[in-house]
Amino acid sequence: MSVIYFDHSATTAMSPEAIQAYVETASAGPSNPSSLHSDGRAAKDRLSRARDVFAELLNCSSSEIVFTGSGTESDNTALFGAAYAQRKRGRTGIVTTAVEHHAVLNACRKLEDEGFTLKVLPVDEYGCVRLEDAKAAIDESTAVVSVMAGNNETGTLQPIAAIGDWARKHKACMHVDAVQAFGYLPFDLQKLPIDLLSLSAHKINGPQGVGLLYIRKGTPFLPRQFGGMQERSRRAGTENVAGISAFARAAEIACGQAQIRREHAESIRSAVLQELTDHIGPERFVVNGHPNDRLPHVLNVSFPGISSESMLMNLDLAGVAASGGSACNSGSLKPSHVLSAMNISPDRISSAVRFSFGLGNTREEAEKMAKIIATISARYA
Incomplete structure (x- = not known):
């Protein structure tokens, strides 16, 4: 049975080009960029080329690029590194949102345990932060503001530019988790008021175990x-040169084909909604998240009357891979913290399923899945 993979927000398959870059680099011989001999210099050259790729894609200096082991490490490094540096300047405030990835939320809570003052911004029914709430929370005591670009569960976009402008006025460091948005949205770091930006390779058809942190020159930071x-x-530790090379290749493709990726994801998303409307009726499902200000590849849908666990189990048995929310929290029976923060009904929260689209998905798969969901829904009618 062939699997319909609609869980690209959890992880993506490595592209053939990224695999080739990985194999070529891994096959080149010993690769420690810190070694002074010829093999080490060759590894350092490959690392520098990858760094230059990201500097061009993000419109920043290559010296501002730091490679990490994951998106989570990037988020943690940004938050702790900036927060502790800012505390030396008398700033102990942390501002974030109720819908952040747990890599940010749990890091912020740890900082709170260590004496920082944490303010968690609420969101509206679409999962979007109100700018006036952000402005009220950010003041002269704020050390770090962390707001994600696009939500990993609903796709809702946040007003990061406007919040970043306000943070900059108050000399707070602005961190953006762009893990889900990179490759779909452009990030011009010469223009955006962002001091720290986190990315992850395996969300854009690169390898797992590789991340990136942009640190703007002059940003307070302690390793x-x-x-x-x-x-x-x-960031101490020998760099994953093969993984970084593959990450850079995947990023070149993702950013170079961003419009095509957006259009493709949007077409699959629209097809899923149309097919669901045709096969089960618009009254049998509800879309969660912002209708317009959103990522194109994420679709969060509630099927009232059918628990998320039941729907996902039946979809899996029928050969459809989807998610109940963040893959990092999928083993928990707790309701989604993102949907809970949106103050939607408990039935919508408990029946929510996230579909996310990417490389290889087709409209035919959308139609097939809708028919499968129609069959599942009939059992609960």
Whole structure:
């Protein structure tokens, strides 16, 4: 049975080009960029080329790029690194939102345990932060503001530019988790008021275990990982050269084909909604998230009367891979913190399923899944 993979927000398959880049680099021989001999210099050259790729894609300096082991590590490094540096300047406030990925939320709570003052911004029914709430929360005591670009569960976009402008006026560091948005939205870091930006390779058809952190020159920052002097002493540890090379290749493709990716994802998303309307009727499902200000590849749908667990189990048995929310929290029976923060009905929260689209998905798959959902829904009618 062939699987319909509608869970690209959890992870994506490596593209053939990324695999080729990985294999070529891994096959080139010993690769420690810190070594001074010829093999080490060759590895450092490959690392520098990858760094230059991201500098061009993000419109920043290559010296502002730090490679990490994951998006979670990037988020943690940004938050702890900036927060502790800012505390030396008398700033102890942390501002974030109720719908952040747990890599941010749990890091912020840990900072709160360590003496920082945490303010968690509420969101509206679409999962969007109100700018006036952000402005009220950010003041001269604020050390770090962390707001994601696009939500991993609903796709809702946040007003990061406007919030970043306000943070900058108050000399607070602005961190953006762009893990889900990168490759679909452009990030011009010369223009955007962002001091720290987190990315992850496996969301854009690159390898797992590789992330990136942009640190704007002049941003207060103290390293949180100690050892050697790798990454300009900002992140100790031998770099994953093969993984980074594959990440860079995947990023080149994703950003170079961003419009095509957006149009493709949007077409699959629209097809799923149309097919669901045709096969079960518009009254049998509800879309969660902002109708317009959203990522094109994420679709969160509630099927009132059918629990998320039941729908996902039946979809899996029928060969459809989807999710109940963030893959990092899928093992928990707790309701989605994102949907709960939106103050929607308990029935919508408990029946929500996230579909996310990407490379290889087709309209035919959308039609097939809608028919499967119609069959499942009939059992609960």
